[in-house]
Amino acid sequence: MNDRRPSTYVCVVTGASRGIGKSTAAALAARGATVVTLGRDPSRNTIACDLASFASIRAAAAEITARWPRIDLLVNNAGVQHLHRTVSADGIEATLAVNHLAPFLLTRLLLPALEAAAPARVLTVSSSLARWGRIDFSDLQQTRRYNGTRAYLQSKLANVMFTLSLAERLTTRGVSAVCVYPGLVATDLLRERWWWRAAWLRPLWRAVFLHPDAAAQAVVAAATVTPPGADCCITLGGRTVPAPPLARDPEQRRRLWDATVRLAGVDYPT
Numbered sequence: 001m002n003d004r005r006p007s008t009y010v011c012v013v014t015g016a017s018r019g020i021g022k023s024t025a026a027a028l029a030a031r032g033a034t035v036v037t038l039g040r041d042p043s044r045n046t047i048a049c050d051l052a053s054f055a056s057i058r059a060a061a062a063e064i065t066a067r068w069p070r071i072d073l074l075v076n077n078a079g080v081q082h083l084h085r086t087v088s089a090d091g092i093e094a095t096l097a098v099n100h101l102a103p104f105l106l107t108r109l110l111l112p113a114l115e116a117a118a119p120a121r122v123l124t125v126s127s128s129l130a131r132w133g134r135i136d137f138s139d140l141q142q143t144r145r146y147n148g149t150r151a152y153l154q155s156k157l158a159n160v161m162f163t164l165s166l167a168e169r170l171t172t173r174g175v176s177a178v179c180v181y182p183g184l185v186a187t188d189l190l191r192e193r194w195w196w197r198a199a200w201l202r203p204l205w206r207a208v209f210l211h212p213d214a215a216a217q218a219v220v221a222a223a224t225v226t227p228p229g230a231d232c233c234i235t236l237g238g239r240t241v242p243a244p245p246l247a248r249d250p251e252q253r254r255r256l257w258d259a260t261v262r263l264a265g266v267d268y269p270t
């Protein structure tokens with residue numbers, strides 16, 4: 001957080017109705033920030049937004065920038081992991097749409113407000129599992145054969161690649177971009193898996209996985225640390241870790257950026 005009065009430090013957090021996002025929003029609010037939460041349930045969020053709809057993202061971004069023309073921190077946290085293939089309101093595979101295209105579009109639309117608050121930061125919540133991901137450029141939306149884990153890992157790798165590309169593009173604009181790995185956390189993310197829902201296994205998951213409040217500490221730490229060197233991410237305890245090798249490949253990043261621009265229908269200023 002910068003040195004402005006805390007209440008004027010404005011954070012936008014997506015997916016704050018539960019899990020890591022909810023704990024992150026609470027931790028930022030406890031530090032005195034103004035926290036604008038973005039999510040589907042209007043009763044639990046400042047701004048109603050379905051991140052699986054480009055129109056909804058555009059409407060939400062317009063409302064946010066009208067009410068908060070300066071944004072210090074954007075936390076792209078919302079995420080899904082679907083067992084079966086579903087599509088967004090725009091007909092795009094939902095994991096790709098919510099986990100990757102939504103942060104790309106939302107960040108672009110909020111960029112003027114972030115620049116107005118410079119030095120500002122865009123945090124995107126990825127996963128240490130991103131290293132197992134692959135970008136399938138021949139079938140980004142898994143139309144041929146869908147696998148929920150594969151779609152999720154691809155999207156989390158895309159989060160890292162997006163962040164590294166964004167950091168490069170925004171160096172002269174006073175906005176830093178940082179990717180954070182929150183650890184393995186006991187949330188509702190895996191709720192479509194029977195072994196996660198099974199009551200008799202819950203104590204095991206609670207023992208092995210982190211509480212969302214602990215993960216939120218990593219996210220909040222990433223909001224304040226000096227941006228890690230090129231090609232790195234932040235994990236628990238504010239530690240810097242190398243990004244997955246595929247994310248460090250400029251050609252892979254360029255291909256993903258171009259494919260994303262085509263799907264999201266928007267590019268960033270150069």
Ligand SMILES: NC(=O)c1ccc[n+]([C@@H]2O[C@H](COP(=O)([O-])OP(=O)(O)OC[C@H]3O[C@@H](n4cnc5c(N)ncnc54)[C@H](OP(=O)(O)O)[C@@H]3O)[C@@H](O)[C@H]2O)c1
Pocket residue numbers: 014015016017018019020021038039040041049050051052077078079080098125126127128181182183184185186187188189190
């Ligand atoms: N849990 C882990 O072990 C873990 C590990 C590494 C990274 N992560 C990442 O952490 C982030 C948060 O996940 P979580 O574990 O906290 O999961 P979670 O408890 O399932 O929370 C996900 C959040 O995303 C929101 N969301 C999902 N689809 C949305 C949509 N279409 N529009 C708006 N909001 C939507 C959900 O809102 P609703 O309440 O409306 O569903 C919810 O607030 C994700 O990016 C995930 O990939 C999690």
